[in-house]
Amino acid sequence: MSGGGYRERRNLASKLTGIPLKRTLREQVLAEWRGVSEPAPSPERTVSVKELIAQLAPKLGLQNRLREEEMLAAWNEIVGEFFAQHSRPARLVNGVLYVLVLQPTVLYELDRRWKGMILEKIRVRFGLRLVKEIRFSVG
Numbered sequence: 001m002s003g004g005g006y007r008e009r010r011n012l013a014s015k016l017t018g019i020p021l022k023r024t025l026r027e028q029v030l031a032e033w034r035g036v037s038e039p040a041p042s043p044e045r046t047v048s049v050k051e052l053i054a055q056l057a058p059k060l061g062l063q064n065r066l067r068e069e070e071m072l073a074a075w076n077e078i079v080g081e082f083f084a085q086h087s088r089p090a091r092l093v094n095g096v097l098y099v100l101v102l103q104p105t106v107l108y109e110l111d112r113r114w115k116g117m118i119l120e121k122i123r124v125r126f127g128l129r130l131v132k133e134i135r136f137s138v139g
Contacts, residue, residue: 067130068092071122078121083110087136095132097122100139111136 057063071092076084087101087110101107110118115134122131 067126071097071126071130074125078125079110079114079118083114090139092131095130097131097134099134099136101136102138104138107136107138 053066057066068091071078072089075087075089079087083106086103086106087099090098090100092098099110101110115136119131119134122134
């Protein structure tokens with residue numbers, strides 16, 4: 001590919017965006033040597049992956065799925081180490097969090113004694129609308 005194509009694309013990008021291009025040292029030296037000035041290149045428009053995902057997720061309908069993955073990652077902090085070793089969230093469907101538990105005794109403890117506190121921690125951390133109910137099952 002020739003150098004002219006690159007310059008043409010840069011010039012076109014500058015014209016389309018209306019942003020003047022900043023020249024590199026190489027381009028300045030070449031312009032001085034040739035006796036012809038070229039416009040400066042455009043500033044870099046890099047975007048972090050996090051920002052890109054945050055912009056695309058709602059458009060693609062992935063917002064709830066991302067929140068679900070965040071919740072799965074935070075499960076250990078929400079329920080504590082013991083319950084995290086004996087249970088894991090399986091899925092989140094229509095505001096209902098389904099949690100698989102290894103033993104019936106742990107299921108009883110989670111369902112009868114800790115369910116309210118777990119739900120409250122999830123709501124504080126992820127908002128009121130994400131999880132409306134928690135259902136535990138042995139699995």
